[in-house]
Amino acid sequence: MDGVPRRETLPPAPALGPALLEVRDVSIRYDTASGPLTAVDRVSFTLSAGERLVLLGPSGCGKSTLLRAVGGFLTPSSGELRLRGTPITRPGPDRMTVFQEFDQLLPWRTVLGNVRYALQRGRGLSRAEAEPIARDWINRVGLARAENAFPHTLSGGMKQRVAIARAFALQPDLLLMDEPFAALDALTRRRMQDELLALCLDTGATALFVTHGIDEAIRVGTRILAFTPHPGRLAASFDVPESVRERGTPAFAALEAHIQHSVFASPEADHG
Numbered sequence: 001m002d003g004v005p006r007r008e009t010l011p012p013a014p015a016l017g018p019a020l021l022e023v024r025d026v027s028i029r030y031d032t033a034s035g036p037l038t039a040v041d042r043v044s045f046t047l048s049a050g051e052r053l054v055l056l057g058p059s060g061c062g063k064s065t066l067l068r069a070v071g072g073f074l075t076p077s078s079g080e081l082r083l084r085g086t087p088i089t090r091p092g093p094d095r096m097t098v099f100q101e102f103d104q105l106l107p108w109r110t111v112l113g114n115v116r117y118a119l120q121r122g123r124g125l126s127r128a129e130a131e132p133i134a135r136d137w138i139n140r141v142g143l144a145r146a147e148n149a150f151p152h153t154l155s156g157g158m159k160q161r162v163a164i165a166r167a168f169a170l171q172p173d174l175l176l177m178d179e180p181f182a183a184l185d186a187l188t189r190r191r192m193q194d195e196l197l198a199l200c201l202d203t204g205a206t207a208l209f210v211t212h213g214i215d216e217a218i219r220v221g222t223r224i225l226a227f228t229p230h231p232g233r234l235a236a237s238f239d240v241p242e243s244v245r246e247r248g249t250p251a252f253a254a255l256e257a258h259i260q261h262s263v264f265a266s267p268e269a270d271h272g
């Protein structure tokens with residue numbers, strides 16, 4: 001297909017070497033009332049510093065489960081997760097997660113308090129050291145005028161901006177984004193995708209981003225791993241060249257159609 005990056009043949013052969021994140025043959029099973037459920041089935045990939053890797057798939061394909069395991073919130077049933085070569089066993093400030101839910105902020109702290117407190121806890125800074133860094137990040141997400149507001153007075157988009165400011169402020173090795181814009185209206189979602197992309201480009205952040213939106217995946221990612229559900233398995237990998245990222249261009253539309261057709265239009269795909 002002209003102008004569309006090649007679809008790689010899977011399963012991928014994860015490169016040995018200095019990857020920031022290594023996911024090796026990871027399976028994750030849940031015990032449910034109706035028996036064991038395999039949410040993630042033998043998934044392998046690596047992520048290098050500076051990449052923005054998107055896990056793309058329909059609802060229920062296990063992408064959030066996998067992200068939670070990378071975050072250290074749950075342990076894989078088998079396989080290995082390593083960050084800078086060290087096994088992931090628990091959450092840590094080297095991986096900051098932005099969740100979909102709007103209630104991820106501390107409700108009893110202001111916008112400034114939320115970001116400052118995370119810096120004090122996560123980076124061991126004093127209040128005086130943390131405050132200017134927190135202010136700078138709040139400013140960068142456009143919330144300077146709301147720094148003294150409490151979360152319940154903010155819109156969903158503003159809350160997500162605070163969560164993003166907090167995550168970036170800690171300068172983690174890896175940003176984990178679990179459908180952070182899924183609960184926003186379409187216009188706000190687009191604006192936030194653009195803002196997140198700008199922050200990533202500005203800081204060179206490394207990110208693992210979960211979404212079910214092909215357009216969102218192309219907009220924010222440098223590489224997309226598409227999953228098929230029940231159980232969640234890697235189906236294909238797509239590179240997103242910088243030249244393809246602009247919405248409304250023929251190249252963007254062509255890649256969107258290519259991913260849709262080659263992964264989600266196949267007979268075994270379930271759109272959840």
Ligand SMILES: Nc1ncnc2c1ncn2[C@@H]1O[C@H](COP(=O)(O)OP(=O)(O)OP(=O)(O)O)[C@@H](O)[C@H]1O
Pocket residue numbers: 030031032037038039057058059060061062063064065066212
């Ligand atoms: N705590 C849990 N206990 C039992 N089953 C679970 C649990 N969490 C997730 N699952 C199941 O694991 C599978 C994968 O869920 P997961 O949330 O990871 O998928 P997802 O692709 O992120 O979907 P969504 O976009 O809807 O969040 C689903 O079948 C889900 O019902």
